[in-house]
Amino acid sequence: MTGGLGVWLYAVTSSRDAGRELPGGLTGVAGEPVRTVVSDDLTAVVGSVPLEVFGEQPLRGHLEDLDWLETTARAHDAVVSALVRRGPAVPLRLATVFHDEDRLRESLAERRADFGSALALVSGRTEWGVKAYGDRAALTAAVTEARTAKAGGGTGAGAAYLARRRAQLSAQETIERDAAERAEQIHTRLVRHAAAGRRQALTDPAVSGRRDWMVLNGTYLVDDSSTEDFAETVSGLGVEFPGIRLELTGPWPPYSFAGTERDPP
Incomplete structure (x- = not known):
């Protein structure tokens, strides 16, 4: 050529x-x-x-x-x-x-x-993107609260303080894993409301120009009749998972679900 x-x-x-x-x-x-x-x-x-x-x-x-x-x-x-x-x-x-x-x-x-x-x-469906960004401080606080509640506060102010402090230190050590687990749960839930879904590679901050901590970059093929339900699901998940901010983008052409690429002659 x-x-x-x-x-x-x-x-x-x-x-x-x-x-x-x-x-x-x-x-x-x-x-x-x-x-x-x-x-x-x-x-x-x-x-x-x-x-x-x-x-x-x-x-x-x-x-x-x-x-x-x-x-x-x-x-x-x-x-x-x-x-x-x-x-x-x-x-x-x-x-x-x-x-x-x-x-x-x-x-x-x-x-x-x-x-x-x-x-x-892709017929009758549209691609939507959902990106999830973690807030380390807010996520640590949320995990700390959950672990403190699960362990019980003990008796007395001193015991309660120590239980919370242990939970906080644990949350700080496992922040990456906790974020990954929440991202996976969010993706699984979104797929249930879509015809298909894929996790894409996380966007390099050098490319996006954003310093936000991205934990999920998902694309979802959604029935056009279910767009409102999908958007409401995204909003609900944002409330359900404190420390994780969800960003819905689209509609997009269904590039992620074409599945036909080969090298042309």
Whole structure:
């Protein structure tokens, strides 16, 4: 891929939706108009991009340029988000580029079952993110209270003080484990209110620019009819687990649940 035009893949939809027009004026990562490529029951939404910029070798260099990467990622996501608002679509990862339409059609044919399963999974559902941040002082206090209550305060002010002090020292020593346990409990509870859920890698503060202590970075595929219930569950868990602050984000295109990525030819 050193010259000419390649095919940048944004998302795959069902050909049953082929009658729906693409959002007007929608342009892609190279400012190109997006279009469709049909392969039996699958329809790919693509754009023609210059391989001198978006080919395999040039991309390796561009992807190390954070400004270029951010601009391109925003353009890619703008197309995907517009498609998801239009109906069920399986988003593809950034920089999925094929040499030509024939290669794309071959890939769609080879992965038809994967795309079909992914479309069935995301249909009528939306991805939401839940991040959990720990407050060390508040979490230590909460764990201390719980352990003091469980152990009993003993008789007399001195015994009660010693019991609380032991619980406090124990909480300080196990703060990381306690936070991890609460994050796992929160994730398990959220999955019960979703069609699917995944724990993602915790975000590096150097990347996010935040110093908050992240203990959970979860993504959840939620039925559109259950969005309010899911949001209420997040709020309730925030109250139930003092020392842990929950942050709900979304709606997002279902990138975490596409499950179809392979290296394009």
